[in-house]
Amino acid sequence: xxxxxxxxxxxxxxxxxxxxxxxxxxxxxxxxxxxxxxxxxxxxxxxxxxxxxxxxxxxxxxxxxxxxxxxxxxxxxxxxxxxxxxxxxxxxxxxxxxxxxxxxxxxxxxxxxxxxxxxxxxxxxxxxxxxxxxxxxxxxxxxxxxxxxxxxxxxxxxxxxxxxxxxxxxxxxxxxxxxxxxxxxxxxxxxxxxxxxxxxxxxxxxxxxxxxxxxxxxxxxxxxxxxxxxxxxxxxxxxxxxxxxxxxxxxxxxxxxxxxxxxxxxx
Ligand SMILES: *[C@@H]1O[C@H](CO)[C@@H](O)[C@H](O)[C@H]1NC(C)=O
Ligand SMILES: *[C@@H]1O[C@H](CO)[C@@H](O)[C@H](O)[C@H]1NC(C)=O
Ligand SMILES: *[C@@H]1O[C@H](CO)[C@@H](O)[C@H](O)[C@H]1NC(C)=O
Numbered sequence: 001x002x003x004x005x006x007x008x009x010x011x012x013x014x015x016x017x018x019x020x021x022x023x024x025x026x027x028x029x030x031x032x033x034x035x036x037x038x039x040x041x042x043x044x045x046x047x048x049x050x051x052x053x054x055x056x057x058x059x060x061x062x063x064x065x066x067x068x069x070x071x072x073x074x075x076x077x078x079x080x081x082x083x084x085x086x087x088x089x090x091x092x093x094x095x096x097x098x099x100x101x102x103x104x105x106x107x108x109x110x111x112x113x114x115x116x117x118x119x120x121x122x123x124x125x126x127x128x129x130x131x132x133x134x135x136x137x138x139x140x141x142x143x144x145x146x147x148x149x150x151x152x153x154x155x156x157x158x159x160x161x162x163x164x165x166x167x168x169x170x171x172x173x174x175x176x177x178x179x180x181x182x183x184x185x186x187x188x189x190x191x192x193x194x195x196x197x198x199x200x201x202x203x204x205x206x207x208x209x210x211x212x213x214x215x216x217x218x219x220x221x222x223x224x225x226x227x228x229x230x231x232x233x234x235x236x237x238x239x240x241x242x243x244x245x246x247x248x249x250x251x252x253x254x255x256x257x258x259x260x261x262x263x264x265x266x267x
Contacts, residue, residue, distance in 0.1 A: 027111035028153035032142050033095050035162030037121035040085035041093020043249030046241040050091045054078050057253045058096035063103055067116040067145040081117045088121045092249040097256025108267045114153055116145045124165040124172055125179045130186040139190045157197040159259055163216045167206030176219035184227050197229050199262050204235040233258045
């Protein structure tokens with residue numbers, strides 16, 4: 001017993017992973033945010049540092065929580081992927097404006113939104129297959145986020161914005177559709193939600209001017225036909241920052257609104 005004592009407080013901490021901020025109660029909808037840099041967010045951060053500009057659509061709210069890297073619910077604030085998308089300069093992404101727009105939907109919107117950031121910049125889809133570090137991190141975080149709500153929350157959707165890296169390689173572009181179909185099925189099975197909604201963002205540009213942008217976009221669209229309950233919103237045409245790569249803050253606000261509209265149409 002005496003030997004166990006130093007370990008006990010640590011064990012208790014493990015048992016209380018969500019003790020930071022209580023999960024905001026009934027009718028909370030939880031969303032997984034996954035993919036690469038534009039999901040994580042580089043709005044205002046394309047020049048070596050983040051400019052710190054947070055428009056009202058991305059401001060903190062008592063009704064929006066994020067699941068932290070330490071597996072605790074806490075108040076969500078930009079940059080939402082802090083501590084998750086490691087090794088990159090982070091800025092504004094689509095998560096906060098998405099949450100605000102969902103909460104603003106009179107009558108149909110939930111009482112509170114919980115965001116589970118999981119994106120990692122520069123990652124091809126091959127980095128997200130079942131058993132990889134990123135896949136397991138995503139599933140582990142999603143499970144812990146829901147456990148931390150003690151049944152008071154429901155997993156609502158996966159928001160997925162990824163594929164720019166795959167557009168650099170013919171092989172990855174050709175394999176994209178099959179890999180994405182498998183990913184959706186695996187996530188649904190591992191989270192016990194065979195019908196879980198997935199909203200894919202159609203990529204707007206390829207990383208390093210990759211040649212296979214249209215192939216990846218076609219693959220993304222094809223998945224909406226081959227797998228039920230997969231929706232598609234198109235990032236093509238949204239303003240791109242001066243790095244010619246990432247979405248601006250303004251574009252991320254637009255994208256958040258588009259994702260919210262797509263989600264709300266399913267209610
Ligand atoms: C880059 O960042 C610096 C420091 O924050 C800022 O003064 C400068 O205006 C930025 N340049 C561009 C092109 O955004
Ligand atoms: C992506 O996959 C490559 C090849 O397996 C691996 O070396 C790399 O560490 C992975 N990156 C991440 C972020 O998981
Ligand atoms: C998004 O992110 C990748 C890098 O991760 C980038 O190369 C791509 O061009 C980006 N932009 C858009 C608008 O999809």
